Amino acid sequence: MSLEVTLCGQKFKNPIIAASGAYGFGDDYTDLYPVSALGGVSCKGTTLKPKDGNPTPRIAETPSGILNSVGLQNPGLDRFISYYLPRLKKEDTVVIANIAGATVDDYREVATRLDSTDVDMIELNISCPNVKQGGATWGVTCTGAATVTKAVREATKKPVIVKLTPNVTDITEIARAVEAEGADCVSLINTLLGMRIDIRTRRPILKNNVGGLSGPAVFPVAVRMVWQVSNAVKIPVIGMGGIATAEDAIEMMMAGASAIQMGTAIFGDPYAPIKVAQGMEKFLKDNNIGSINDIVGTVKPW
Amino acid sequence: MSFFCNSYPIIEKKALAGDIYSYTLLCPEVANEAKTGQFVQVKAEGYTLRRPISICSIDKEKGTIRLVFEIRGKGTDKISQLNKGDLMDIIAPLGNGFNYSTEKQGRVIVVGGGIGTPPMLDIARDYGERATAILGFRSFDRVILDKDYAKGGAKTIVCTDDGSVGVAGTIAKPLEEELSKGDVAMVFGCGPTPMLKAVVECCKAAGVPSQVSLEQRMGCGVGACVVCACTVIRGGRQYVLRVCKDGPVFKGEEVVL
Numbered sequence A: 001m002s003l004e005v006t007l008c009g010q011k012f013k014n015p016i017i018a019a020s021g022a023y024g025f026g027d028d029y030t031d032l033y034p035v036s037a038l039g040g041v042s043c044k045g046t047t048l049k050p051k052d053g054n055p056t057p058r059i060a061e062t063p064s065g066i067l068n069s070v071g072l073q074n075p076g077l078d079r080f081i082s083y084y085l086p087r088l089k090k091e092d093t094v095v096i097a098n099i100a101g102a103t104v105d106d107y108r109e110v111a112t113r114l115d116s117t118d119v120d121m122i123e124l125n126i127s128c129p130n131v132k133q134g135g136a137t138w139g140v141t142c143t144g145a146a147t148v149t150k151a152v153r154e155a156t157k158k159p160v161i162v163k164l165t166p167n168v169t170d171i172t173e174i175a176r177a178v179e180a181e182g183a184d185c186v187s188l189i190n191t192l193l194g195m196r197i198d199i200r201t202r203r204p205i206l207k208n209n210v211g212g213l214s215g216p217a218v219f220p221v222a223v224r225m226v227w228q229v230s231n232a233v234k235i236p237v238i239g240m241g242g243i244a245t246a247e248d249a250i251e252m253m254m255a256g257a258s259a260i261q262m263g264t265a266i267f268g269d270p271y272a273p274i275k276v277a278q279g280m281e282k283f284l285k286d287n288n289i290g291s292i293n294d295i296v297g298t299v300k301p302w
Numbered sequence B: 001m002s003f004f005c006n007s008y009p010i011i012e013k014k015a016l017a018g019d020i021y022s023y024t025l026l027c028p029e030v031a032n033e034a035k036t037g038q039f040v041q042v043k044a045e046g047y048t049l050r051r052p053i054s055i056c057s058i059d060k061e062k063g064t065i066r067l068v069f070e071i072r073g074k075g076t077d078k079i080s081q082l083n084k085g086d087l088m089d090i091i092a093p094l095g096n097g098f099n100y101s102t103e104k105q106g107r108v109i110v111v112g113g114g115i116g117t118p119p120m121l122d123i124a125r126d127y128g129e130r131a132t133a134i135l136g137f138r139s140f141d142r143v144i145l146d147k148d149y150a151k152g153g154a155k156t157i158v159c160t161d162d163g164s165v166g167v168a169g170t171i172a173k174p175l176e177e178e179l180s181k182g183d184v185a186m187v188f189g190c191g192p193t194p195m196l197k198a199v200v201e202c203c204k205a206a207g208v209p210s211q212v213s214l215e216q217r218m219g220c221g222v223g224a225c226v227v228c229a230c231t232v233i234r235g236g237r238q239y240v241l242r243v244c245k246d247g248p249v250f251k252g253e254e255v256v257l
């Protein structure tokens, strides 16, 4: 019974990766369990210069989910490289830098500087709905997505994962465009743009008015998109969006994901990723399946 | 300081004023680690996010903590359906807590507004007669914990917005009066933002340091998601910090309210 997966030449002890933005730089939950229990950690979205993010409130609860409008608050690339990365690299887990920028030059520079570090992989966030520039603007057109991917591809030999936004008409077109520019992998979905209003004050709950929806509410959308994208590209797909249980994770992998990420579910249950790993192992055992890889893309569509 | 995520038995449940409940949990590992002013993240069955609730009191010998909260919406309503003997699922203790040492000279004043009154109860207990508690509420039927504060020996002043009991009006006047008597080493505050602003201003005017506990909507509660931002100014520089991990208690002189 093995949960081990290999993606873009990188070995993961299990296919469970903490999603960017939900797990900081991997050191906030170590009172409960070591980060090495996870296959990997995708760190908080990092930009060239530190960012203060959006005004508060930055979070609203929704039926089976949340909206967030953090706006990429992060300590900046220098601090990531000098402090957070070396700390996390001491742990036995795959370290993924999640990067964002306002301009192509920003992305290129961040990728160039990360290339000479020992970070394991780079996840390109071209899909953050919470910043005016350098978020979804890149990810919503094929040319935008391709341009950023190309620049980063030229800047680094590290495996490049491109994270896709669901806020598009046809996500498979974007996936093909980044594959053509040399992406090693795609991850999806980032959050879906949403809004909540307090009916007493007639004010949006988020100070940013709108924010990104995540959690179980988006799960079926994510499964559908992972299925479509994995049928459209040859590179591996990392699936995420609303995964909370082992059953969800298995469903996502059957849809075509070679590994999965979990974010929002951890807020409610910090042990959720551990329980998913245990549940996956039990599923393999109960069904007499030797390796978790054997379930990837095995959905039998009608 | 470390935290736990576990379900602990409720050994006492009491209804206080209105929709306000007091719960006592048997959780020796949490009680042992906990510090006054820290909080817990309570699971509300069926909801995505946990609810942040302050630790009202810690009994290290009995291994218990007490939580006092008001039903404000669906999540706190769900939590309030838990009864004695049930388990409460919490992540705790979280945050930095109040910074104080009773060995230091002088008196302290704690200022609580509404549902912001619980977290400073143990400060009053620890300082005994050297503490003054100024507690503000909307009306007589919302008054909570005044007897608990007085029990520890603190001089307790209740204020109500409508004047239905105690001092009519906000906490500002009594606070100014108490400060003017001198010998105040520190003022602690928790409550609505306008109240905290008044506390910080009065203290600045009197040259007395203050510590205030903030409320902010939270995601993780442990520092991982940077949802719970607040701004502080230190040495002329602005920093955006996390209420859950860098707070919830901040120096009144530094925090931007």
Ligand SMILES: Cc1cc2nc3c(=O)[nH]c(=O)nc-3n(C[C@H](O)[C@H](O)[C@H](O)COP(=O)(O)OP(=O)(O)OC[C@H]3O[C@@H](n4cnc5c(N)ncnc54)[C@H](O)[C@@H]3O)c2cc1C
Binding pocket: A060, A061, B039, B049, B050, B051, B052, B053, B054, B055, B068, B069, B070, B071, B072, B073, B074, B075, B076, B077, B115, B118, B119, B214, B215, B216, B217, B218, B248
């Ligand atoms: C550090 C801290 C300590 C607190 N201590 C206490 C306490 O001891 N007693 C008490 O009665 N209340 C306390 N509160 C406020 C309490 O967290 C909210 O009243 C509660 O979260 C409301 O949840 P709900 O499900 O009733 O409301 P809903 O409106 O259904 O909640 C929707 C979402 O908004 C969040 N939310 C709504 N109001 C607040 C608020 N004022 N602060 C933070 N999040 C909010 C909820 O957590 C939830 O995620 C504290 C808040 C913080 C941040």
Ligand SMILES: Cc1cc2nc3c(=O)[nH]c(=O)nc-3n(C[C@H](O)[C@H](O)[C@H](O)COP(=O)(O)O)c2cc1C
Binding pocket: A019, A020, A021, A022, A044, A045, A046, A068, A070, A072, A098, A125, A128, A163, A189, A190, A191, A213, A214, A215, A216, A218, A240, A241, A242, A243, A261, A262, A263, A264, A265, B219, B225, B227
């Ligand atoms: C509070 C919060 C912050 C996030 N920050 C980032 C980020 O910095 N970069 C990024 O690529 N995705 C970010 N995301 C998106 C998640 O990584 C993930 O794509 C999304 O939440 C869906 O997964 P989930 O439902 O398991 O949370 C964030 C999500 C949340 C809830």
Ligand code: FES
Binding pocket: B217, B218, B219, B220, B221, B222, B223, B224, B225, B226, B227, B228, B242, B243, B244, B245
């Ligand atoms: S609530 Fe997640 S960092 Fe504070």
